[in-house]
Amino acid sequence: MGYVAVRGGVEAIANAAHLVEFYRLRDNTPPIEIKQLKAQFRLAIDKIMGEGGLYAPEYGAIALKQNEGDVFEAAFVMRAYRATLSRKFYSETIDTENMFVKRRISASFKDIPGGQILGATRDYSQRMLNIELAEENETVVREFLEKFNIDIDLKEIKKYGRITGILRHLGFLKPFAKEEDTSLVDVTRDAVKFPAPRSGRLQMLARAETGGIMAIGYSSIRGLGGVHPTIGELRVGLVKIYVKDRTGRKRYLGKVEVTEAETINNELEVGQNGKNVPYMSIGYGLCFGHNETKAISMGILDRAMRDPEGRGVAHDQEYVLYHTDGVESMGFVNHLKLPHYAGFSAGLSTMRKAVKRKEEEDQKLNPSLAEV
Amino acid sequence: MIKTDYVLVEGELGRIKKNAKKIEANYDVTITKKPEIGLTMLKAQDSVEHQEFFLGEALSIECEVALDKTVEGIGICLGDEPERAYFIALFDAALKIENNLKLELLQFIEEEYLDILKKEKTENHHILKTKVDFNLMD
Numbered sequence: 001m002g003y004v005a006v007r008g009g010v011e012a013i014a015n016a017a018h019l020v021e022f023y024r025l026r027d028n029t030p031p032i033e034i035k036q037l038k039a040q041f042r043l044a045i046d047k048i049m050g051e052g053g054l055y056a057p058e059y060g061a062i063a064l065k066q067n068e069g070d071v072f073e074a075a076f077v078m079r080a081y082r083a084t085l086s087r088k089f090y091s092e093t094i095d096t097e098n099m100f101v102k103r104r105i106s107a108s109f110k111d112i113p114g115g116q117i118l119g120a121t122r123d124y125s126q127r128m129l130n131i132e133l134a135e136e137n138e139t140v141v142r143e144f145l146e147k148f149n150i151d152i153d154l155k156e157i158k159k160y161g162r163i164t165g166i167l168r169h170l171g172f173l174k175p176f177a178k179e180e181d182t183s184l185v186d187v188t189r190d191a192v193k194f195p196a197p198r199s200g201r202l203q204m205l206a207r208a209e210t211g212g213i214m215a216i217g218y219s220s221i222r223g224l225g226g227v228h229p230t231i232g233e234l235r236v237g238l239v240k241i242y243v244k245d246r247t248g249r250k251r252y253l254g255k256v257e258v259t260e261a262e263t264i265n266n267e268l269e270v271g272q273n274g275k276n277v278p279y280m281s282i283g284y285g286l287c288f289g290h291n292e293t294k295a296i297s298m299g300i301l302d303r304a305m306r307d308p309e310g311r312g313v314a315h316d317q318e319y320v321l322y323h324t325d326g327v328e329s330m331g332f333v334n335h336l337k338l339p340h341y342a343g344f345s346a347g348l349s350t351m352r353k354a355v356k357r358k359e360e361e362d363q364k365l366n367p368s369l370a371e372v
Numbered sequence: 373m374i375k376t377d378y379v380l381v382e383g384e385l386g387r388i389k390k391n392a393k394k395i396e397a398n399y400d401v402t403i404t405k406k407p408e409i410g411l412t413m414l415k416a417q418d419s420v421e422h423q424e425f426f427l428g429e430a431l432s433i434e435c436e437v438a439l440d441k442t443v444e445g446i447g448i449c450l451g452d453e454p455e456r457a458y459f460i461a462l463f464d465a466a467l468k469i470e471n472n473l474k475l476e477l478l479q480f481i482e483e484e485y486l487d488i489l490k491k492e493k494t495e496n497h498h499i500l501k502t503k504v505d506f507n508l509m510d
Contacts, residue, residue, distance in 0.1 A: 049428075055414070056431035058452065082429060088410035089432065089448070093417050093424060100492065102499055110506060118502040154493040155500065162419055175421045184424050186413070199425035202418070206427050241430065242374075243412060245446045252377035253412065253432060254450030262419060284418035288428055302418075 024068055037061035046257070046289020047071050051326045052078025053188070053207040055256050055288050072209075072330045079327050089243040091253070096260050096286065098159050099237035103290075106163045107231040108264055114160040119236060120290075163233040164262050167280055176281040176306050177269045194318050201305055201317060205298040206287050209326025216314050216324065217297035220304050225312030227304040229263035229283055236260075236290050259292055261285035263299035376467060376481050380460045381449045383484040391480045392459040395439070395466045398473055404444070405436035407454030437461040443468050 038045065038061045045060035052060070052075040059081065063074035103119025106112050118124075167173035181197035192200050205213060220227045238255040245251050263283040271277035283303030285295035304314040313319045323329055380388055395401070411429040418425075434448045435457040445465025447457040467474055 053428045054411075054431060055428060056451065059431060082411060085409060085411050085431075087413055087429065088434060089412040091412055091414045091430075093415045094427070096416070096419065100496075102495075103502075116504040117499060118504060119499055120502075148498070149494070152494050152497050154490065155497065157492060157496045164420060168420070173420060182423055184426075186426050188426075188429075198423050202416075202423070202425040203427070206425075241412065241414065241450065243448065245434075245448060247446065249373065249446075251446075251448050252374050252381060253430075253448055254381050256414065256430060256450070258427075260419070282418070282420045284420070284423075286416055286418075286427060 032065060034058060034061045034065065037064055043290060044069070044071055044074075046291050047210055047294075048074040048078055050288040050291055050294060051075035051207060051209050052082065054078045054082040072326055075209075076327050076330065089253075092242045092244075092250075094239045094241065094256070094258075096235070096237075096239055096258065097162055099235065099239045099258070099260075100157065100255070101160055101235055101237040102257075103236040104160055104233065105231070105235075106233050108233075109163060109166070112163050112166075112233075114158060160235075162262070164264070164282060167232070167264070172280045173264075174267075174269075174279045174281065176303075177267065177279075178306060180306065192321065195308065196317055196321065198302075198306070201321060202284065202286075202298075202302060204321045204325065205285070205301060208294075208298075208321075208324040209329065210291060210294040210297070212324035212326065212329065213297040213301055213320070214293050216320055217300035217304075220300055220312055220314035225304055225314035226307065226310040227265060227283065227300050227314060229265045229300060229303065231296065232262040232264040232282060234259070234261050234292060234295065236292070257289050259285075259287055259290055259295040261292070261295035261299040263296065263303065265303050375485065376463060377460065379481045379484045379488065380447075380456070380463055382488045384487070385453075385456060385459075387480075387484060388459050389455070391477060392462050394473060394476070395462045399439035399443075399466070400441065401462065402438045402441060403435070403458070404438050405434070407433050407435040407457045409433045409452055412450070433457045435461045437465055439465045439469070 038057055041061070041064060042057075044064055045057055048060040048063055048071055049055050049057065051071070052063070054060075056078070060074070060078060063077045063081075064071070066077060067073035101117065101119075103121060104114070104117045106116065110116075164173055181195070183197045183199065185192075185197050185200045185203075187200050187203050192204065196204075219225055236257070236259045238257055240255055241253040242250055243253055261284070263285070265281050265283060267279050267281050268276040269279060281303065283299035283301070285298030285300075285302065287294045287298060301314055301320055304310060304312075305317045305320060308315055308317065410432055412432040413429050414427045416425055416427040417423060430450050431452060432448060432450050433453060433456075434446065435454065436447070437445045437458070439445065439462075443465045445461040445463070445468075447460030447462070447464060449456050449460060463477060466477060
């Protein structure tokens with residue numbers, strides 16, 4: 001059985017693409033403007049940028065519109081688009097400690113320097129469907145903004161020291177005891193090899209699919225892994241991006257919104273007297289946009305993967321990193337829809353032969369069956 | 373330099389354009405590199421062990437100009453904003469030339485900076501209203 005080249009379907013494929021557009025537009029509603037999507041679907045766009053590995057809110061909005069809200073497809077489009085562009089600059093290391101803080105909380109300490117700042121969160125909402133949104137119009141929006149923007153107190157903008165600084169000062173927080181590869185790699189240039197350096201793992205987690213790392217992180221918390229941390233600090237805000245131009249001058253490029261999670265884990269190390277001494281280590285999560293689930297899950301998996309002997313899939317680098325890249329996993333699952341005619345036909349042929357052989361063997365063993 | 377970049381990146385494009393026009397009116401402007409989009413890889417590090425890693429790329433755009441064929445200016449910013457990148461390049465070059473226009477442009481930078489700061493403080497005000505005030509329960 002050899003492969004048979006076939007052609008056809010060109011017209012059907014073109015018409016399918018037109019049909020997609022027809023379903024998107026057939027109700028003849030006003031086209032959604034990109035600036036509307038950017039403003040009102042920011043969390044979806046944040047996911048698209050994070051999983052696409054490209055921070056570009058406007059293009060994220062276009063990708064969302066193009067794919068009718070399918071975040072997986074939109075991230076795929078972003079990842080493909082970034083592959084067409086050349087890399088011009090490397091930024092200086094971003095400074096998350098001095099970010100413009102939009103939200104900053106700790107689950108470890110109640111009283112923290114600077115206070116717990118809830119920011120824009122739905123954590124304390126009751127998840128009731130707000131049917132009033134069906135009637136939202138420009139007047140409603142205007143009235144809300146007018147009420148919101150009164151009695152503004154223009155205080156100086158504060159920077160917030162890290163909460164983990166308290167633990168470090170107390171001598172409880174230490175680097176994770178096991179030695180590992182700390183080299184800086186770029187997984188977009190060199191395919192990852194296992195065991196991967198921590199830099200490669202963090203980069204892959206930063207562009208992993210939120211649901212994927214959440215599921216594996218959750219498995220660890222539930223007991224199918226050894227990591228169940230406390231949130232030392234979770235912060236969302238804007239970081240400034242600097243590069244050096246071709247003349248070597250430091251230049252400011254703009255701000256990028258990020259979510260950062262420092263998860264605290266209890267550890268043991270062998271002390272000088274041979275007895276176990278407790279300490280704390282962090283798991284680190286940092287991702288594009290406002291995506292707390294992703295940053296926390298990243299923190300859990302960062303810590304889990306540093307202990308490959310741990311029980312459960314969360315500790316297995318290859319399992320975590322190969323299966324949580326949304327573009328790769330979605331691509332592979334969806335490739336199953338593409339024609340597998342030759343392979344399936346070969347399998348069918350083998351099965352027919354096997355069934356026939358079995359029938360022939362049965363007849364030999366019991367000739368009376370042939371008369372049935 | 374950084375403050376000028378900050379204002380031109382974060383500032384209101386219409387007002388920046390108005391001042392950029394003054395530069396165009398005073399010099400012979402040559403666009404030596406048309407606005408071209410590309411990628412900037414963002415480097416990050418964890419906050420305790422300072423392990424560096426690449427967070428992901430950001431869309432960026434750069435443009436270069438020359439004033440009177442002698443003074444070079446480079447403009448770079450995030451996003452697909454060719455006009456803004458061009459204006460940054462114009463300002464970059466114009467601010468290298470000591471004259472009255474430079475003073476005028478610097479004054480604009482100062483005024484625009486205050487406006488940006490006001491917007492940031494306004495947002496900060498709303499954010500600080502979500503600060504938790506813990507009280508012990510009776």
